[in-house]
Amino acid sequence: MRVLLTTIFAYPPKGGVGVYIDELRKGLEQAGHQVDILARNDEKYYLTSSEGQARVKKRRGSLSGGNIFKMPSFFMDKGIGKHVSFLEKEAAEYIGIVQSLDLKRYDVIHAQDIVSSSVMSFYKPSHVPLILTAHGCVTAEYYYFGRITPNSLGWLMVSSFESLAISQTDRTIVPSEWLKGVYQRCGIPVGKMTVIHNGIDIKSFKHRMKASTGLLKPADKRVIISTGRLEKVKGQHVLLDALAKLNKERKDWELWVAGTGEAEKVLKDQVQRLGLKNEVKFLDRRSDVPALLKQADIFVIPSLEENYPFSLAEAQVAGKAIIASEVGGIKEMIDPGKNGLLVPAGDSNKLYRQLKKLMADPKLQRDLAIGAHAWSVQHLSLTHMMQQVIGIYKGAAGKRN
Numbered sequence: 001m002r003v004l005l006t007t008i009f010a011y012p013p014k015g016g017v018g019v020y021i022d023e024l025r026k027g028l029e030q031a032g033h034q035v036d037i038l039a040r041n042d043e044k045y046y047l048t049s050s051e052g053q054a055r056v057k058k059r060r061g062s063l064s065g066g067n068i069f070k071m072p073s074f075f076m077d078k079g080i081g082k083h084v085s086f087l088e089k090e091a092a093e094y095i096g097i098v099q100s101l102d103l104k105r106y107d108v109i110h111a112q113d114i115v116s117s118s119v120m121s122f123y124k125p126s127h128v129p130l131i132l133t134a135h136g137c138v139t140a141e142y143y144y145f146g147r148i149t150p151n152s153l154g155w156l157m158v159s160s161f162e163s164l165a166i167s168q169t170d171r172t173i174v175p176s177e178w179l180k181g182v183y184q185r186c187g188i189p190v191g192k193m194t195v196i197h198n199g200i201d202i203k204s205f206k207h208r209m210k211a212s213t214g215l216l217k218p219a220d221k222r223v224i225i226s227t228g229r230l231e232k233v234k235g236q237h238v239l240l241d242a243l244a245k246l247n248k249e250r251k252d253w254e255l256w257v258a259g260t261g262e263a264e265k266v267l268k269d270q271v272q273r274l275g276l277k278n279e280v281k282f283l284d285r286r287s288d289v290p291a292l293l294k295q296a297d298i299f300v301i302p303s304l305e306e307n308y309p310f311s312l313a314e315a316q317v318a319g320k321a322i323i324a325s326e327v328g329g330i331k332e333m334i335d336p337g338k339n340g341l342l343v344p345a346g347d348s349n350k351l352y353r354q355l356k357k358l359m360a361d362p363k364l365q366r367d368l369a370i371g372a373h374a375w376s377v378q379h380l381s382l383t384h385m386m387q388q389v390i391g392i393y394k395g396a397a398g399k400r401n
Contacts, residue, residue, distance in 0.1 A: 001033045001034070001107040001108055001393065001397075002033070002034040002035075002036070002105060002106050002107050002108075003028055003033055003034065003035050003036070003106065003107065003108045003109075003110060003393070004035075004036050004037075004038060004103070004106045004108070004109045004110065005021050005024060005025065005035060005036070005037045005038070005039075005110050005112065006037070006038040006039065006109065006110070006111050006112065006116050006120065007021065007038075007039050007040075007111065007112035007113050007116050008039075008040060008090050008094050008113055008115050008116050009039065009040060009112070009113060010039065010040055010041060011037055011039035011040070011041060011048070012041070014285075015229060016135060016307075016309065016310050017112050017113070017135050018039075019310045020112070020133065020135065020198060020310070021037060021039070021112060023198070023199060023200060023201060023382055023385075024110070024386075024389070025037065026201050026204070026382065027199070027201070027382045027383070027385065027386035027389070028386065028390075029050070030382075030386075031386055031390060033390075034049070034050070035049070035050070036048065036049045036106075037049070038056065038097070038098075038101070045058075045093075045094075045097045047101070056097050056100060056101065057100060058093065058096035058097055058100065059096050059097075059099040059100040083142070083147060084157070087115060090115055091115050091118075091119060094115060094116060094119050095119055095123075098119055098120065098123050099123065103120075103123065103124050103125055103128065104125050104128075106128055107128065107129075107393075107397060108128065108129050108131060108393045108396070108397065109124055109128055109129070109130050109131070110130075110131040110132075110133065110393075111130065111131070111132045111133075111169075112132075112133055112135065113135070114132070114134070114138060114161070114162055114165035114166070115165075117130065117132040117165050117168070117169060118161075118164070118165045118168065121165075121168035121169070126400075127400050127401070128400070129170040129171075129393070129396035129397050129399075129400050130168070130169050130170055130396075131169060131170060131171050131172075131173065131392060131393065131396060132165070132166065132169040132171075132172045132173070133172070133173040133174075133175075134166070134172055134173070134174050134179065134183075134193075135175070135307060136179070136307055137162070137179060137182045137183055137186055137188070138158060138162050139155065139158045139159040139162050139186045139188065140182050140185075140186055142154070142155075142158050143155070143186075144233075144305065159186055159187060159188060162186075162188055163187075163188045163189060166183075166188065166189065166192060166193075167189060167192070169192060170192075170396035170399065170400070171192055171193075171194060171392050171395070171396050172192050172193045172194070173193075173194055173195075173196050173389070173392065174193050174194070174195055174196075175195070175196065175197055175198050175307055175308035175329060176195065176197070176307055176308040176328065176329030176332055177195055177329075177332060178307070178308075178328045178329045178331065178332065179307050179308075179328070179329065180193050180195055194388075194392060196385060196388045196389060196392075197308060197332075197379060197380070197385065198308050198310060198313060198380070198385065199380055199381055199382040199383070199384060199385025199386070200310070200313055200314065200317055200376075200380050200381075200382055201382045202317055202376065202377070202380065202381065202382065205290050205314065205317050205318075206290075206317070208288070208290035208291065209290040209291055209293065209294040209318060210291070210294075211288050211290070211291040212288075212291065213288050213291045213292055213295065215256075215283075215292070215295065217295045218254055220252060221251075221252050221253055221254045222252060222253050222254075222297040222298065222359065223253075223254055223255075223256055223295060223296040223297050223298070224243070224253055224254070224255045224256070224296070224297070224298045224299075224300060224355070225255070225256045225257075225258065225292060225293065225296035225298070225299055225300070225315075225320075226239055226255070226256075226257055226258070226259075226299070226300050226301065226302070227257075227258040227259055227286075227289055227292070227293075227299075227311045227314070227315075228258075228259050228301070228303075228309070228311045229259050229260070229261040230257070230259050230260055230261030230262070230263045230264045230267055231261045231262060231263050232263055232304070233303065233304050233305055234261075234263075234302070234303050234304070235301075235302035235303045235304045235325060235345065235346065236257065236263065236267055236302060237263070237266070237267060237270055238302045238304075238345075238346055238347070238348045238351060239255075239300055239302040239348075239351065240267065240270050240271060240274060240276065240280070241274070241348035241352075242302075242348040242349075242351035242352035242355060243255060243274075243276060243279070243280075243352075243355070244274040244275070244276060245348070245349070245352040246352055246355050246356055246359070247274075247275075247276060247279060249356065250356075250359065251279075252359070253279065253359065254279055254280075254281065255276075255279060255280045255281065256281050256283055256292060256296065257280065257281065257282050257283060258283045258284075258285070258286045258289055258292055259283075259284075259285060259286075260284055260285045264282070267282075268282060289314060290314065290318065293314060293315060293318035293320060294318060296318075296320060297320070297321065297365065298320065298321050298322075298323065298355070298358060298359075298365065299312075299315035299318075299320040299321070299322045299323075300322075300323045300324070300351075300355075301315075301322070301323075301324045301325060301330070302324075302325055302343075302345075302351060303324075303325050303327060303328075303330070303345065304325065304327065304345045304346055305327055305328055305345070306325070306327055306328040306329060306330050307328055307329045308328075308329035308330075308332070308333065309329070309330065312324060312330060312333055312334075313333070313376065313380050315372065316333070316339070316372040316373065316375055316376035316380060317373070317376040317380060318373075319369045319370065319372055319373035319376075320369055320372060321340070321358055321364075321365040321366075321368040321369045321372070322334065322339070322340035322341070322368065322372055323340065323341045323342075323343060323351065323354050323355065323358065324340055324341070324342055324343075325342070325343060325344070325345040325346075326342040326343060326344055326345065327345045330342075333375075333379075335371075335375070338368075338371045338375075339368060339371035339372045339374070339375040340368055340371070340372060341354045341357075341358065341368070
């Protein structure tokens with residue numbers, strides 16, 4: 001099969017969506033399929049294939065179907081007006097890009113967001129199946145960030161658009177049972193949804209663990225590591241508060257923070273305020289996370305909300321003792337006491353107590369690390385994920401034919 005993976009977001013990987021695309025590409029190519037990737041890079045769209053990367057220029061002229069994203073003007077006075085305008089702008093740009101492509105050459109189109117999926121449903125040939133992987137429920141996210149309230153006009157508009165986008169696919173993949181439940185609670189149909197957990201190329205990941213990082217782990221300290229975007233929802237501020245409490249009792253630890261984001265300055269100011277400047281290292285965005293994980297002793301994911309995070313999956317493959325927030329799809333990845341420890345999201349006191357417990361019990365740390373790796377081998381195989389994804393492709397293509 002020739003498969004087009006597409007999104008309005010960034011590729012090469014700059015977040016969870018990009019990592020998912022990268023793993024999906026590797027899995028498809030290992031199974032003998034051809035893969036093209038249409039995505040944004042530095043504000044321009046590129047088509048990436050095994051032959052290389054070429055910029056796709058927006059088609060000039062009339063954008064037939066461009067009004068499929070035009071929202072009623074009365075929404076513009078609501079709190080979500082600027083967000084709707086952003087979606088309209090992104091959609092208009094993407095429509096011009098899609099019109100310049102020959103979509104008949106693909107056997108399957110696999111979108112990674114509801115905007116690209118909706119555009120593709122309008123422009124793709126009728127015989128080509130459309131698959132969507134939903135990495136998050138937009139309606140729930142808008143509610144979480146206070147942009148809409150239940151049963152408001154804004155809620156109706158966003159949930160209706162998301163429901164339509166999902167209904168237009170042949171199949172929608174969600175990475176966790178939790179996310180499927182979120183869609184149900186938002187009143188969005190889930191009849192076309194299939195849960196397929198994210199997978200990782202474990203062999204490749206372990207090979208990357210052998211790389212040099214340029215960092216030297218302190219001989220007399222254990223390294224606590226947290227990876228991912230620096231944003232309030234990721235909860236790094238909760239981790240810093242917990243470590244400030246731990247620092248009053250023991251100094252035999254160091255925190256490595258790998259990632260960038262809009263909360264970076266706030267977090268660095270918090271480190272200064274808490275007197276942790278000698279204990280916390282901000283490593284910026286890194287391409288050598290597997291090698292960093294190899295040196296670390298404890299992995300912490302303190303998120304306030306999560307789906308089925310790749311950062312946690314990577315820590316499991318690396319065989320680390322894990323402390324994670326008891327939220328979202330994380331609860332499907334952690335069996336407390338066997339392959340990690342769970343704490344209530346946002347509770348720095350309980351996170352501190354779990355860190356203290358783990359630091360004081362090397363045997364527990366070893367047992368959790370062994371359990372994490374064993375769980376990854378059983379549940380995070382890229383081969384297993386691809387068998388399910390390709391089964392979705394073939395089933396959708398068969399129905400189309």
